[in-house]
Amino acid sequence: MSQRIIIDGNDELADLIDDVNEMLTTIEGDKAQLRQSEAEYRYLFDEALTANFIAAPDGKIVLCNRTFAEMFGYPSVNDVLLSHLAQLFPDKQTYPWLLETIEKEKKLEHFEVEMVTLDQRRINVVKNIVGLFTADDQLQQIIGYVLDVTERKRTEGRLRYLGIHDILTGLYNRSYFEQEIESIDKEGFSPVSIIVCDVDGLKFVNDTLGHHQGDHLLMEAGKILRKSLDTSSILSRIGGDEFAALLPNTDETAVEVIIHRIQKKIAAYNEQNRELPLSLSMGYAVRSVPSVSMNDVFKEADNNMYREKLHHRQSVRSELVQTLTKALEARDYLTQGHAQRLEQFVTSLAKAVNLPVQGLADLQLLAEFHDIGKVGIPDYILNKPGPLTEQEKTVMQRHCEIGYRIACASQDLLPIADWILKHHEWWDGSGYPLGLKGEEIPLECRILAIADAFDAMTNDRPYRKGMTVEAACAELAKNAATQFDPHLIKHFLKIIPNISANPPRPPL
Structure with missing residues (x-):
């Protein structure tokens, strides 16, 4: 078609030849444009994110793109060719219905259906299909594209589930x-x-x-x-x-x-x-x-x-408090005898400062239950064999507030609930949780603070040996007027030799 007819002269034949040459040029241009359009459309077909396919009237796939092959688990496009559309539907009735609908309606739009991959994995898809027909209305090709909406359907199902x-x-x-x-x-x-x-x-x-x-x-x-x-x-x-x-x-x-x-x-x-x-x-x-x-x-x-x-509201609360108390006893195996020693220390110090006799029973109750809030502290913090991190200290300090809530829920512990909340306050105001200072701190809490510190220092811990009585007394004196009430420290240091000589008997 690239040959041109050349004839000299201006006669009618020459004019006709010119017309023919012009037509040939136009045809060549149209063919080049057609080839370019075909290449563009083929590129769009092959590179589309939708799974595109063309099938023969008998259902065999004659053309598809890479997305189609990947969606249905085939190694390559060539592995898909000549496979049958029917084998992609788990329900054997779907393909005959689809073919019948195409022949009647000529197309099928936004059709949601379940399909199956090569490895038998089921996916939810939206299909758009159109039939190409001959002049005498015979089906020539089935052209369509498929969108995988499995994740969307899963999300919709999840949202429906969450809604109810x-x-x-x-x-x-x-x-x-x-x-x-x-x-x-x-x-x-x-x-x-x-x-x-x-x-x-x-x-x-x-x-x-x-x-x-x-x-x-x-x-x-x-x-x-x-x-x-x-x-x-x-x-x-x-x-x-x-x-x-x-x-x-x-x-x-x-x-x-x-x-x-x-x-x-x-x-x-x-x-x-x-x-x-x-x-x-x-x-x-x-x-x-x-x-x-x-x-x-x-x-x-x-x-x-x-x-x-x-x-039965109150009985339930009492039962819960008893349960928490037993749980704390079971977990606090490192401090066996702690409550008994504290009870002796606080009683001796209370008598030394002339605390009224009627207050001794509640003070002894405080000695036993001041740390009940530790039941709400994780074991890994309670039993850590070493100093706590700052974050762990913050968690540990919550035991005062937890203990306060527990005591408020118990008729037996209600009288000492406020003391449980405040038993870690310091004389100089740097304690917790309220930052009270001096005589803002209840006397009972100040007494317990000294007794508790002395017992902690003189008994073994997993990460250290206990101090001698002399070393512990020196540490108490050092922290008078900062952590402890200085007036109470003087009394405690006077009575401690007698207490040490008569330790409490272990519980039977």
């Missing part, structure tokens, strides 16, 4: 519970029962042992409740410490059986977990006729639960 579930326990949340109540009201089911449960002492546990322990109790409560209900029940966490169970086709007799089952499972759990027992207050109500609103049934169950909670 509580993250901590995996149970349904309050929103879902309210939807179900509304649905039951509309459909008029009866009998329907509701059980409302509240984890007793959760705030106390959070404040003293930390939220991780409170979360543990919540998860265990959820497990026990779920195991106590049948599959038709709907169990939800509807508040910070509150659960509710919706029980279709359950009358009063049946709901009482369920309550008893829950109580038995809690008792069994507590036998195995005495270091942190679980207590639930429970109330229930039953709708016997459809005319009663489910919201009214819920309110009745909730009120019944709170009534039970009020009945």
Whole structure:
């Protein structure tokens, strides 16, 4: 086509030849432009982020791009060619339906379907497919592209899950519970029962042992409740410490059986977990006729639960305090006899400064329970064989506030709660947690501070040997008017020889 016809002259033949040459030039230009366009479109087809393919009418893939091969797990584009579209669908009915739809509708847009890769991994995709037809309406080619939306579908599913579930326990949340109540009201089911449960002492546990322990109790409560209900029940966490169970086709007799089952499972759990027992207050109500609103049934169950909670609130707190005290005793194995020695030291010093006799009992109680807040401090800090870091010191200092909260929850320890809070204050104001100084610090705390320091210095620790009595007394005198009340130090140094000569007997 690059040859040109050359004829001299200006006759009609020459004019015709010129026209032919001009047409040849135009055709060559069009072909070059066509080749360029084809190359551009082929580049777009091959390099697109969508998985592009062309298949023959029989479903065999005759062309695809690298993205298509990678999406379906093929080593290369050539490995895909001549494979069949049907083998990419796990549901054998999908491809025949797709082919039938293309022949009828000519195209298929935004079609979401599950496909399968070469290694049988299932993926979610959006397909857009168009059929190319001959003049007599025969299918010639199937052209399409595929978008992998697996991650999007997974995210959507996760969001749907989070919309109706509580993250901590995996149970349904309050929103879902309210939807179900509304649905039951509309459909008029009866009998329907509701059980409302509240984890007793959760705030106390959070404040003293930390939220991780409170979360543990919540998860265990959820497990026990779920195991106590049948599959038709709907169990939800509807508040910070509150659960509710919706029980279709359950009358009063049946709901009482369920309550008893829950109580038995809690008792069994507590036998195995005495270091942190679980207590639930429970109330229930039953709708016997459809005319009663489910919201009214819920309110009745909730009120019944709170009534039970009020009945045994104090006993639950006392039990928790006793449990924490036992836990501290079990963990504090390095300080055996510490409380007995402290009791002797504080009693002797209190008598030396003429503390009223009626105050001795509370002071002795302080000697025994001043460190009860350590139950909320991690073991690795309590038992660290060496000096604490600054961060660890900050954590350790929380034991005063934790102990204060524990004491406030106990009738027996309430009289010394304020002293537990302040027993690490220093005479010069550099103590914690309040920075009190001088006589702002309760006398009982000042007495305990001296006795506690002396006992700590004269007894062995994992990282050091105990001091002699003489060395400890010298250290106390050195810190008079800074850490300790100087007036009390003078009295203590006078009585210590007699105390050392008569040490307390170890507990039986």
